[in-house]
Each structure stands twice: as structure tokens, then as C-alpha cells.
Amino acid sequence: MQLDKKTFVGSQLKQICICIFLLLVSCRLFGGQSQSPTPTETDAIFELVTLGDAGGIQDGNLSAFLFRVLSEPNYIALDAGTVINGINVSLANNAFKYLELNKDKKLSLTGNILHHHIKGYLISHAHLDHVAGLLIAAPDDSNKPIYALKSVNQTMQDSYFNWKAWPNFTNRGIQPHLNKYQVIDLVPQQGLSLKNTQLKVTAFSLSHSVESTAFVIEYQNNLFVYFGDTGPDEMEKQGNLAAIWQYLAKQMQTKTLRGLVIEVSFDNQQPDNQLFGHLTPKWLLSELTYFYSLVEQKQQFQSMGVIISHIKYSLESGLDPRDKIQQELQQKNTLGFNFMLAKQGQRIIL
Numbered sequence: 076m077q078l079d080k081k082t083f084v085g086s087q088l089k090q091i092c093i094c095i096f097l098l099l100v101s102c103r104l105f106g107g108q109s110q111s112p113t114p115t116e117t118d119a120i121f122e123l124v125t126l127g128d129a130g131g132i133q134d135g136n137l138s139a140f141l142f143r144v145l146s147e148p149n150y151i152a153l154d155a156g157t158v159i160n161g162i163n164v165s166l167a168n169n170a171f172k173y174l175e176l177n178k179d180k181k182l183s184l185t186g187n188i189l190h191h192h193i194k195g196y197l198i199s200h201a202h203l204d205h206v207a208g209l210l211i212a213a214p215d216d217s218n219k220p221i222y223a224l225k226s227v228n229q230t231m232q233d234s235y236f237n238w239k240a241w242p243n244f245t246n247r248g249i250q251p252h253l254n255k256y257q258v259i260d261l262v263p264q265q266g267l268s269l270k271n272t273q274l275k276v277t278a279f280s281l282s283h284s285v286e287s288t289a290f291v292i293e294y295q296n297n298l299f300v301y302f303g304d305t306g307p308d309e310m311e312k313q314g315n316l317a318a319i320w321q322y323l324a325k326q327m328q329t330k331t332l333r334g335l336v337i338e339v340s341f342d343n344q345q346p347d348n349q350l351f352g353h354l355t356p357k358w359l360l361s362e363l364t365y366f367y368s369l370v371e372q373k374q375q376f377q378s379m380g381v382i383i384s385h386i387k388y389s390l391e392s393g394l395d396p397r398d399k400i401q402q403e404l405q406q407k408n409t410l411g412f413n414f415m416l417a418k419q420g421q422r423i424i425l
């Protein structure tokens with residue numbers, strides 16, 4: 076077949092255009108250090124930025140995440156072990172590349188995110204590795220609500236916001252009240268809209284050395300769950316995880332569970348009598364297998380991200396607990412869960 080010059084140039088141009096288009100699409104999907112289990116930028120609904128991924132003892136990288144609906148620039152913080160350092164690492168990692176940033180000239184980028192984009196805190200429990208960042212940033216934070224179960228808010232008030240450990244930045248407890256944080260008690264298994272966002276939250280009590288919390292977050296027909304520290308039901312004997320798995324399985328008949336953040340603190344070498352209310356790969360897989368058995372819409376697991384948080388930082392030489400835990404999860408992952416280890420500064424879309 077022979078092509079005349081015009082047709083040849085035309086087809087060359089068409090090919091170049093297709094190449095540029097494919098290049099642009101791939102940059103958009105994989106740019107900005109983002110990662111997602113399967114959704115692309117166009118069909119993802121939620122964004123999760125990891126401010127801190129570790130479950131102790133690494134100050135500057137303790138449990139904290141920012142979560143938002145991609146269609147609005149308003150985050151809710153899920154725990155707050157590390158806040159300012161987490162925002163800085165995330166900025167350096169381009170995790171806020173797709174956020175329409177507020178441009179308050181009096182504030183740095185970090186200040187803009189803290190003041191204008193974080194609209195509240197959901198606190199799972201009052202252990203320091205989940206609240207230290209909030210406490211330390213409080214003097215320079217903007218006014219916003221703190222949402223938690225009643226016992227968690229009470230511990231925060233008694234232990235930190237007591238004018239001894241720290242000034243009382245809240246609107247409750249020991250006078251005077253600095254009224255920066257409006258403390259809101261969540262009622263277990265009762266939905267509540269989160270102020271200044273389109274998100275709704277439902278809290279579930281979790282069994283840990285103190286009462287901890289899982290937050291089911293909802294937007295239209297989409298769900299996401301953040302688990303605070305928790306032991307497995309078989310050890311804790313309270314059936315708290317079973318209650319949430321059953322709730323989710325029912326919700327998934329009409330809604331899509333896009334992802335969850337759940338803890339794995341230790342590898343499988345940790346003896347069961349020394350779990351201190353935490354999970355290992357073995358116990359997480361056992362919990363997820365039960366959850367899987369309850370869900371009728373099993374295809375949802377194919378695109379659901381299972382994000383592992385709270386891996387305990389190790390001081391032992393030559394040991395990376397992250398590698399070990401990842402290996403142990405994958406070796407027994409017969410149901411094909413999309414495990415991802417949370418990493419500070421990383422943006423995930425779901």
C-alpha cells in the first residue's frame with residue numbers, strides 16, 4: 076500500500092497525538108507520588124495522606140492520616156500522633172499536589188494546611204502516639220472540633236487539657252477554657268455529620284488496653300474505615316471487631332467499601348499473651364477471613380485497599396519489621412486482599 080504525502084503526514088501526526096495523550100494520562104495517574112490499589116484519578120472518590128505511619132516509638136512519624144472526598148479541599152484528621160512534621164514530609168513528597176490550596180499569605184504552606192484544610196480531628200483513643208501531634212500543635216492551631224467517644228474525650232481532658240500537662244485548649248473541663256477545640260462526644264453506632272465536610276462518621280468501640288475506636292466514614296454510597304489500635308476478638312473476648320465486620324457486610328449490600336486502615340503492630344513472632352491489645356499478620360488475616368465470609372458482594376475486595384498502619388519501629392539491628400510483616404501478610408494472603416503498608420508522606424486515592 077502506498078500513502079500519499081498528505082495522508083502519511085496526517086497519520087504520523089495522529090500517532091504523535093496519541094503518544095502525547097497516553098503520556099499525559101500516565102503522568103496524571105502515576106504523578107505526585109500517589110498510589111492506589113486500582114482506582115484511577117477519575118474514578119477514585121477519597122484521598123488519604125499519611126502524616127505518620129508508625130505505632131511508636133519514632134517521634135515525628137506517629138499514627139495520623141488526613142482524609143477527604145476528592146471533590147472538596149477539606150480534610151478530617153484520623154488520629155494525630157504526628158501533625159506538623161507529617162504535613163512537612165507530605166508537602167516535600169508532593170502529596171498535596173492535587174489539593175486546591177488556600178492561599179493565606181500570612182501563613183506558610185504548612186500553616187495553610189493546618190488552619191484552612193484540616194476541619195477537625197477524629198481521635199481513636201488518648202494514647203500519646205495518637206494525640207501528641209495535636210497537643211504540640213494546639214497553641215498555633217485554628218479553631219476546630221475534636222470528635223471521639225466519651226471515654227476518650229474524658230481521658231484527654233483529665234490527662235492533658237488540665238492546665239498541668241498542658242493548657243485547656245477545649246471548651247470543657249478545668250477553667251479557664253481557651254475554646255479552641257470544640258469537644259464532641261460520639262455515640263457508638265450512631266451517625267454524625269462532620270462539620271465543614273461532606274463526610275458522615277459512625278464510631279464503633281474497639282478493645283485495646285483502653286477503649287479505642289473504629290470510624291466508619293461515609294460519603295454518598297461510599298465507605299471507608301479507620302481502625303484505631305485493637306486486639307483480635309479471639310484474645311479480647313468482647314466481639315467488637317465482629318460487630319463492625321457484620322455492620323460493614325450489611326452496608327456493602329448497597330454501598331461500596333473503598334478501603335480501610337487497620338493496624339498490625341508486631342510480626343508473627345510476638346507471643347499471643349504479649350499482644351497488649353494489638354494485631355499481628357496472623358490475627359489480621361484471621362479477622363479479615365471472617366469479614367470476607369460475611370460479605371455477599373465479594374468482588375468489592377478486588378478494588379478495596381487494606382492499608383496497614385501502626386507497625387512498631389524497632390531498635391534492633393538488622394531488623395526491618397515492615398519487611399517481615401509484609402512478607403507474613405503476603406505468604407498467607409490466599410483470598411487476595413490488596414495489602415499496602417502506610418508510608419509517611421504518601422498520598423493514596425481510593
Ligand SMILES: [Zn+2]
Nearest residue numbers: 130202204304
Ligand atoms: Zn498506638
Ligand SMILES: [Zn+2]
Nearest residue numbers: 200202283304
Ligand atoms: Zn494504643
